[in-house]
Amino acid sequence: MMLDVQRRLMIDSVPALIAYIDRDIRYVLVNETCRSWFGREPESLQGVLIAEVIGEELTLRLGPFMDRALLGERQHFEAEFPDGQGGIRLVELDYTPDQPDEAGVVPGFVVMANDISERKRLERSLRAGEERWRRLFDGMAEGFFLAEMIREPVDGRFVDFRFLELNQAFETLTGFSVAETVGKTVRQIHPEIDEGLIRIYAQVVETGLSERFEVELKEMDGRWFEGTARHIKGPKFSVIFNDVTARKLAEQELRDRERKQSALVTLGDRLRDLKTVGAITSTAMELLGTTLVATRAGYGRFEADQDHLMIENNCFRTSGRLAGRQIPTPRLWPDRPAPPRRRDGRHRRRRDRPDHRRRLGSLAPLGDRGRDQRSHHRGGAVVGLVLPPLRRPQGLDQGRP
Numbered sequence: 345m346m347l348d349v350q351r352r353l354m355i356d357s358v359p360a361l362i363a364y365i366d367r368d369i370r371y372v373l374v375n376e377t378c379r380s381w382f383g384r385e386p387e388s389l390q391g392v393l394i395a396e397v398i399g400e401e402l403t404l405r406l407g408p409f410m411d412r413a414l415l416g417e418r419q420h421f422e423a424e425f426p427d428g429q430g431g432i433r434l435v436e437l438d439y440t441p442d443q444p445d446e447a448g449v450v451p452g453f454v455v456m457a458n459d460i461s462e463r464k465r466l467e468r469s470l471r472a473g474e475e476r477w478r479r480l481f482d483g484m485a486e487g488f489f490l491a492e493m494i495r496e497p498v499d500g501r502f503v504d505f506r507f508l509e510l511n512q513a514f515e516t517l518t519g520f521s522v523a524e525t526v527g528k529t530v531r532q533i534h535p536e537i538d539e540g541l542i543r544i545y546a547q548v549v550e551t552g553l554s555e556r557f558e559v560e561l562k563e564m565d566g567r568w569f570e571g572t573a574r575h576i577k578g579p580k581f582s583v584i585f586n587d588v589t590a591r592k593l594a595e596q597e598l599r600d601r602e603r604k605q606s607a608l609v610t611l612g613d614r615l616r617d618l619k620t621v622g623a624i625t626s627t628a629m630e631l632l633g634t635t636l637v638a639t640r641a642g643y644g645r646f647e648a649d650q651d652h653l654m655i656e657n658n659c660f661r662t663s664g665r666l667a668g669r670q671i672p673t674p675r676l677w678p679d680r681p682a683p684p685r686r687r688d689g690r691h692r693r694r695r696d697r698p699d700h701r702r703r704l705g706s707l708a709p710l711g712d713r714g715r716d717q718r719s720h721h722r723g724g725a726v727v728g729l730v731l732p733p734l735r736r737p738q739g740l741d742q743g744r745p
Contacts, residue, residue, distance in 0.1 A: 361457040364442075367414060369394050369403070372452065381425075381433075398425065406437075413439035413453040422460070434461045486586045487514040487571075493549050493579040494529060502546035504529045508580070517587050518564075536563040548573045548581050558588070568592040607635040 356376040364373040371389045395403040409419045419439040427433040490509040493502045571585030
């Protein structure tokens with residue numbers, strides 16, 4: 345007797361609706377939850393047909409599940425119940441068959457019904473929020489990725505990171521497919537990644553502080569990226585970034601324009617008090633070399649009847665100011681070994697070939713740079729020449745630059 349009372353107390357304390365249904369589809373036992381569900385006392389439902397409590401329509405919808413339960417098959421499903429106030433209650437139902445009798449007939453089944461209306465409402469809300477977030481995530485113009493840092497097994501340093509989630513803009517900005525990148529490490533998809541980036545992300549994970557950065561990735565055609573890295577949890581971090589190459593190029597162009605404008609103003613100021621052609625030309629070449637960040641700047645003149653350039657005495661290297669000193673020229677016959685050194689460490693001058701250095705004021709023959717043995721092996725030996733169209737020297741009409 346005491347055991348039955350305890351069982352009854354336990355059943356009544358459960359927030360779910362618990363009932364026993366017999367083969368006639370009548371309530372045999374119902375717990376106290378029926379008060380809030382149906383507004384009736386548990387004792388008043390004993391022997392009552394289910395259809396009289398939940399209605400004929402709902403009973404017909406539940407019929408197939410009850411029939412299978414009476415055949416000994418456990419059923420688990422969801423259904424909508426009236427809540428008694430004109431609304432709908434979403435219910436999770438579990439039908440557990442009773443033990444069959446000696447004839448193999450199942451006398452009834454136990455019903456456990458849980459109101460999951462609130463849970464489903466939250467799930468729908470979360471799902472709608474996730475869909476809105478996903479649309480926003482994929483519609484961002486900025487690239488985004490979630491990743492986790494990877495430590496080197498020996499010393500524990502962060503040496504790599506693995507992509508966990510990316511948006512579509514990541515693929516647009518970097519050219520790396522989202523499908524082929526997720527789950528891989530950055531060194532797998534981009535072995536030449538800038539080590540500075542890994543150091544930035546490692547610092548964010550280790551300190552927990554966000555980091556804003558600008559980086560030029562020379563391995564990606566010199567493109568510039570601006571971004572912010574944030575620590576998430578443990579080794580995980582997120583990065584939102586954008587391609588700012590166009591802005592950086594515009595800034596560089598503006599700086600170049602300002603530098604050139606400043607050079608013109610400076611040139612005007614410095615030329616104002618100069619009287620000789622040599623002084624004026626030397627000053628102009630100095631400012632030109634400085635403005636263009638040239639390794640070497642100067643000027644010369646063509647002899648009227650010779651295919652030669654006369655090197656004037658104001659050629660100089662912008663870093664070191666070599667004006668008035670000897671200027672090294674490309675070595676003649678570069679395929680031949682250098683002359684042996686003397687005891688003082690200097691090279692001995694060979695008698696069988698011209699000096700490989702030319703003094704200021706000497707003549708420097710100009711030929712086709714692609715065929716000239718002094719320069720054909722040095723594609724970048726001569727970047728360019730700025731020549732005033734004073735007089736065309738002989739030899740240039742023969743197709744020789």
